[in-house]
Amino acid sequence: MDEYSGPLHFRKVRRGDSEGIAEVCHRTGYYGEDLRGSGRFDDRRLFALLFALYYPLYEPENCFVAVDGSGGIKGYCLGALDSRAQAIRYRRRMTGRILLRALSVSWWRHPESFGELLNFGRVSSMQGGLDDLYARFPAHLHINLLPDCRRRGAGSALIALFESEARLSGAGGIHLVTSERNLEAVPFYQKLGYERERTLSPGLWRDAPEALSIVFVKGL
Ligand SMILES: CC(C)(COP(=O)(O)OP(=O)(O)OC[C@H]1O[C@@H](n2cnc3c(N)ncnc32)[C@H](O)[C@@H]1OP(=O)(O)O)[C@@H](O)C(=O)NCCC(=O)NCCS
Numbered sequence: 001m002d003e004y005s006g007p008l009h010f011r012k013v014r015r016g017d018s019e020g021i022a023e024v025c026h027r028t029g030y031y032g033e034d035l036r037g038s039g040r041f042d043d044r045r046l047f048a049l050l051f052a053l054y055y056p057l058y059e060p061e062n063c064f065v066a067v068d069g070s071g072g073i074k075g076y077c078l079g080a081l082d083s084r085a086q087a088i089r090y091r092r093r094m095t096g097r098i099l100l101r102a103l104s105v106s107w108w109r110h111p112e113s114f115g116e117l118l119n120f121g122r123v124s125s126m127q128g129g130l131d132d133l134y135a136r137f138p139a140h141l142h143i144n145l146l147p148d149c150r151r152r153g154a155g156s157a158l159i160a161l162f163e164s165e166a167r168l169s170g171a172g173g174i175h176l177v178t179s180e181r182n183l184e185a186v187p188f189y190q191k192l193g194y195e196r197e198r199t200l201s202p203g204l205w206r207d208a209p210e211a212l213s214i215v216f217v218k219g220l
Pocket of ligand 1: 031032033146152154178182187
């Protein structure tokens with residue numbers, strides 16, 4: 001695929017963006033690296049259901065995309081302004097879809113993805129929740145850009161849009177989770193004023209349990 005060096009435009013998510021968002025999610029899903037053909041998690045649909053699709057489906061007002069000259073989605077910032085409410089809605093609305101995909105397709109067509117799904121469940125219960133952060137930092141976000149659109153200010157522009165939406169809603173702060181292994185994301189968040197609040201162990205992926213997750217926070 002050709003690299004894109006043209007201008008990027010930023011807008012709110014629209015109906016019909018889910019496919020492009022799923023693609024970006026999967027192509028940046030392993031500490032910012034491409035999961036396609038990696039043998040780590042080849043089921044793109046399951047991966048996007050887990051990590052991205054809730055937001056454009058159920059909270060599109062807090063979601064922004066970067067698009068190229070022909071409207072193709074090159075990146076996004078997705079999030080929720082009230083993480084406590086979002087966690088409840090996510091369980092109610094996504095669990096059935098995730099299980100349906102996992103049990104009808106993933107387990108036999110993508111057994112590595114099925115195995116990783118079970119691992120994600122185990123890791124998140126070992127890491128514990130972030131409920132104690134919700135009062136001061138109620139919003140959370142996920143930001144991902146394809147490699148040819150990085151280091152051009154797009155991440156800063158997308159996150160600024162999300163932050164201004166969060167400020168308008170009266171949210172007092174934002175939290176997010178990344179990994180110490182993500183060498184692009186960590187300096188990016190620090191540059192934008194996010195502070196390291198805690199680490200979570202073990203790491204998310206089966207092949208890197210030593211790579212601690214980092215929780216960053218920023219007051220608004
Ligand atoms: C992390 C990410 C969103 C940053 O977006 P971006 O558009 O590349 O960032 P920007 O161009 O707005 O950079 C703003 C500042 O952040 C810092 N920064 C961004 N990328 C950096 C990198 N790779 N190394 C060091 N500093 C970096 C720099 O200070 C930069 O300012 P500068 O370019 O003037 O020096 C992008 O690299 C990305 O999508 N990575 C893959 C997906 C991912 O890891 N997402 C986070 C998951 S938790």
